[in-house]
Structure formats: C-alpha cells, structure tokens
Amino acid sequence: MASSAGLALCGQVLVVRGGSRFLVTSTANSDDDVLFTYDCSTAERSHKRIKGEITGEDGQPVDKGNDTILASTFAQSGRYFALTDDSKRLILFRTKPWQCLSVRTVVRRCTALTFTASEEKLLVADKSGDVYSFSVLEPQECGKLELGHLSMLLDVAVSPDDRYVLTADRDEKIRVSWAAAPHSIESFCLGHAEFVSRIFVVPDHPELLLSSSGDCTLRLWEYRSGRELHCCHLTSLQEPAEPWGDKRFAASRITYCSQESCVALLCDCIPVVYIFQLDAHRQQLGYRQQLAFQHRVWDIVFEEGQGLWVLQDCREAPLVLCRPVDGRWQADPESAALRKVSAHLQGNWAMLEGAAGGDVGFSGLYKATFDNVTAYLRKKEERLQKRRQNPPPGPNGQAKKMKSGEASLRCSS
Template sequence: MAAVGFCGDWFIFTCDKKLVAVHTKQSRDPFVFDCSTAERKPRSTQDNNHSDGGASEETGSDRVLAFAVSPSGKLLALTDDTKRLVLFNCEPSWQCISVRWVVRRCTSLVFSHAEDELLVADKSGDVYSFSVVESQREGELKMGHLSMLLAVTMSPDDRYIITADRDEKIRVSHLRSPYNIQSFCLGHQQFVSALLVPAQSHCLLSGSGDGTVKLWEYESGRRLQSWDLRELEDPPSSEPDKEKKPTVSHISTSPDGCHVAVQCEKVSAVQFFTLMQDSEKRLVPHSRLSLPHCPLDMTFDPVGRLWVLMDSDDAPLQVYTYTQSSWESDAPSPEFNTVTEAFRPHWETLDATTRTSSSSEHLYKTSFDNVAVYLQRKQQRLEEQQVKRTRTQESNNRRKKKKMSGGRAPSST
C-alpha cells in the first residue's frame, strides 16, 4: 500500500511495510516504523482462525493495509497484513503506545472525534472497537455486515457509525447500540469504496465502483445528489470507453470543508467539487485537474494544499494550491524539498507492482445470464437429437431396401 496523509505538521506516507513521518516545519529526524521488525504475536495467544481466507499470522507479509489519523492530529493508528493494530502518539514526539491484534485483516479504521475509541472494519464484515485510553485492552466486536466492509467513518458528534460494504450498502448505526440501525443510504450499483463526512458538515459523501459520487443526508438516508464522473470529463468519454466505469478510490476535503477532491483508480486526473453548505447542501462540480501520472493517493495539508502521490519514479510527489479559482502546481518549496528528500529512498525500494497493488477489480461482481445459457444448451440438444433421428431414419430406410431386394423371387424364362 502506498498512501499519504498529514498528522498535524507531520507528512505521513506508507511504502509497503514501512510508515514514514517527516516534519514539514522543523528540522527533525524522520520517524520510521517498519512492520517487518515490529513485535510479533506471542504464540500463547495466537488463534487458529483462518476463516478470512488469507495466510496465517506466521506467513503474513507485514504490508501496511490502512492507517488513520485522529481529528486533533496527535494520534495515528495502522494495521498490517500480519494483523497488527499499532497505536502511536505523534506529539510532542513519536511514541509507539501499543501493539494489539485484530481477528481478521482490516480494510479501514477511524478514530472517534473524542479520540477515546478506534473503530476497525475488516474483510469479513465486522467492526471492532479498540479503546484508546486503555491502550492494552483487546478489541470488542461492535457490529457486522453480511459482506466485506470497505470503508468506515463516524458522524461529527460520535453518535453514528457509518459503514459501507461490497454489496452496495451504506449503513448508519448508533454507536452505543449498533444493533439499532438509524438508516440505510441505498442507490449505488456497485461496491461502495469511499466514505467521508466533510468538515463542519452533517452530510455524507460516498464513492463507488459504479463511477459515481453521491451526497447524502445520512440520518434519514435521503440522497441529495449523484454525479457520474464520466459525464464530467472534458472532453466526455469516447463511445468505446462509455462502459468503463471509473472506481472511486478516495474522497478528501480541505480543512474548511469547502473543497472536495475525488480520485479514481487508473485515471490520471482529480475531480474537484465545491460543497455548498447553505440551507440546501449541494455538491457543485468545480474543475478537473489533469495529472502527469495516475494518482495512488492524495491528502490536504493543514493550510488546504493538495498533496498527490503519483505512480512515477521521476516525480512521485506534487503539491497543488487553489489560487484565482483554479488548482495550480506549486513551485518546490523548502518543506516540499524536505519531504521529497526523506521520501525518495523509501520510494525507490518499491517496484511498480507493489505501488499499484490496491486495484479493486476483484470487487466487481460477475453476473451470469442463466436463461440465455439454458436456452442455448437446449437448442444445442434439440439439434443433436434431430441429427440423430435423421441418421436413424436413413439407416432404417437402407435396411428396408436391402431386405426387399434380397427377398424378391427370380423371374421365369
């Protein structure tokens, strides 16, 4: 997994098995956490549950799967392929608070806004709650879906857990009693891959494998807007490409909640929207930023600039600033140079297959037209039977002619 984020003034990026933090304001040594050398699960507490379909703990790859930053930017949590859940304190200096273990490999994590709880969603469809205050306590099962969870977030007042799964569902559940479902946000035609509650807002943004971004009033489940990203391309998609639906891989908002950036897999562009938070909340398309390479991840920094990580060896990082109603590439700044200098040695250790290993193609469901297959096979059987009957009839006719010819009396002279 190659991903980026900000934890206060620390620029965060993950490269395969490592998490690296670089301070953008002060001359401080980068913090590096390598999962391959981290604490391993004691044998006495190892479980034998391999129902997640993956390898056991001993054969995990230690690759970072997901990370989350707390609202204050003082805490960070990550989870890896060996089922670790690692909690860090970022300020005043980096410190590993705890290493705990999850039951199955995780797909998404989120801190509560009170920063006393960490919610972890996994590939089996379960959400576990881990205490931040009691940092050694094991996780507790909070709720579950019937299919793989792909995203989890929370409402700003910590009242609701919002989860999204492979079966196109978004569920809004009460945090303190998750069996009590507040609403469902239904309307996506493919797996829901991204969720975000914008800053200073009580609405929900979602992205999907169906190539749309939707705006919801999540308490009621009412859909406010839906945008097909293909229709916003300039020029629009050509006829052969119309069936190719871009998969929304990430949605991010600026600190003030006004600017929304949407990233899609294998699309060399970022679609920007403006979130209008007046009496009627609206998501208004703003502009489309073309990129020199496909983006792998993106994040806004504390002052509202967009940092984009791209699949490129020459220039993997680029910063964009909103000026005069458009997003423009920044000239290299001292802080950008500091980040790039610390970033590049780790980036160079990754090959292209590792950088792009987060493809979601396997999440699409394949549909089968059973009726058409049945009719085709039925027609084939009828044709075979007709050929067989024809051959049998021809054979019978030949035998009758031969019998009649052999049994005729000789003529008299």
C-alpha cells in the first residue's frame, strides 16, 4: 500500500521522503544544494481537547501515529506539494518559495492523494473507503466528503479535464464518478481478480487508464466506457530461474514518460522494474524489458528528457538513473545529476535507513479462501476407514461384517 520511502518529481524538482522526513533538491546540472527539508514530527497538531480527551476535527478520539509519511504528490504546475502522514495530518506546501501553508486533520489514515487539474482542490482517499476534498485556495478549510466505497481505497486519480474522479478499491473495482456530482457513476472498469493497487490516467492520452492489481496484471482501459483494451500478465514475463517466480505481487508504482511513450512498473516484493511501450493508436501495451536490481527498490519516477530515477536500499548508491541506449534502458553511472543528488541522500541517509518500501501492506490485502469441503471429505473417509477396521458387534457379540455392497453404499453417501 503506502510506502515510507519514496520519490515525487515535478520538472527538475525532486522530493525524496523517508520515515517522517523529506528533502527537496534539483536534478539540474547546477550547484543547487538541498532546497528544503521538513520533518512531520515537528508539525503542529490541529487537535482539540474535549473533557481531557484529544479529538480531531470530526470530534472523534485521535490515536497518535508515528508521523511516517504515507503518501505525497505535486500539483501538475509544481506550485504546490502535499503529503499525509500516519498521525492523520494533511500538510500543504507552496513550492515557490517552499513554505508550509497548512496542517489539517483527516478522519482516517490516507492511502493516496491527488490535486485536481485546476489545482483548486486536493482529493484524499482513505482506508475506510472515502474520498474527501480539501481546498487549496483556502488552506485552513476543513475537508468535505465527496464519495465512498464499501471497501478500502488504494488509489485515486482525476481526469485531465477535471470531469471525472477515478477510485480503486480492495474489492477489484475501479469506479469512474462525475466530479461535479460524485454520486453519479459514469462507469466501472471490471476485470481484475484481486485488489486494484494503482491507477494512472495517461497524460497525453487522457481517455486511457492504466491499472495494476494483486492478480499480477497490468491493464489498459478506456475508462469512460469501462472497456478493457489490453491485459498484460506479469507472471508470464518472469524467468523460470527467478526466485520470486511463484510469488503473488502487485505494482506499488506506475510511472510514465511521454517523450518515449514508455510505462515503468515497480512491483511490491521483487527487485524488478518492468518496462512497457504504450501504443495508443493500437490501444495496447508492448513488453520491452526488465530492469533487475541487487537491492530492494523503494520507488521509481520518470523525468522527461533525463531518464528513470530509481530509489533503492543502498547507502553507497541510493539512486540509479536509467536511460535508453539503442532502444534498451540501462543504468548511467556517469551522470553528474545522479552524483549530486546521491551525495545529498548519503548525507541524509538517517531518514532512509530502516525505511520500509512498497512491500508493506499489499500482502495483507489478499482475501483468504477457505476450502471446508476438502477437509470434510477427508474426515469422513477417516471415519469410514475406522469403521471398516473395527466393525460394530452383532447380536451374538461377534463383530458384524459389512457386506461389500453395503460398504460401497456407505462410502458413496
């Protein structure tokens, strides 16, 4: 689900988060140092005390979290940045210059958040299945309930024209709702066999949606009609010798490069990034390659014109920058931007050390299945075997032998 170590990027501004902290730096080939740092453990708490009990804005008791950042995102223009943490806070920042605008309380711990295209609102999805909207222009206003699901929400997105809100839940559903009237549902995208972990509206093809799931598939949709266009089974792409070949997994990140029409998929429990080519004309995805890593990968993000940034659990090389060379993506260790940003992370490694990646939470979302029939038939057969070996005594005290026909009849009952 949510990761305590991750990346967010807009233009050449890169945010790296770990635990309760994040730092902001530039990927440009300049002498810019760390632009901004923030620690959620020092953030104010907008709680009220009623009869000696600490409550949130909804009047309900607040259970204190550990300040770990659960999700973060940039507005499309890069003017705003927002995050939610384990202490049920929504923190909004202005980025030019960097400044904390507000700290607001959310009702439940959040799983995902996104800005609307107009950047007037911030939509926040939570574990109880609700989506709340928070004003960006009035940063002190409380949230407003927009829509709800009957199960946990795992991701939320908006269409580029702000007409639709897309939500993904644990019950295999993707719902497309009208933003102006969220109770009106435009469509459902149905087909996944497990929880939907991530959804992503393709920026330069705004009618298309990518989704990933615990059923080990990546799917392409025309979301307004709910029509599935293409399905990639990730298990069929694995090598037989790979040690994780029989594992179930879901994508913890989908990122897209418009310049290359390239989709990168990071999965939650294997050190592999899958690369696909999006053919919007044919409405399909073409598998290109795998990028394998020796260390646990926390997050990935594309930077247009630069490459794919990979955040990994390695102090000596916390970042890897991959670029296409002759049609194949590969690491570029000679990048000046990579050396600069990596040096900043090495100097702030304490915030990443011990951080959890995308492998936290997804394993607990698979629904347990129970096969009571098999256990019942096994126990029944054991009882019949005992009766055959120790038949009950007859009228004269001798053991009564079961006729072959009677035994077969009892076995079939």
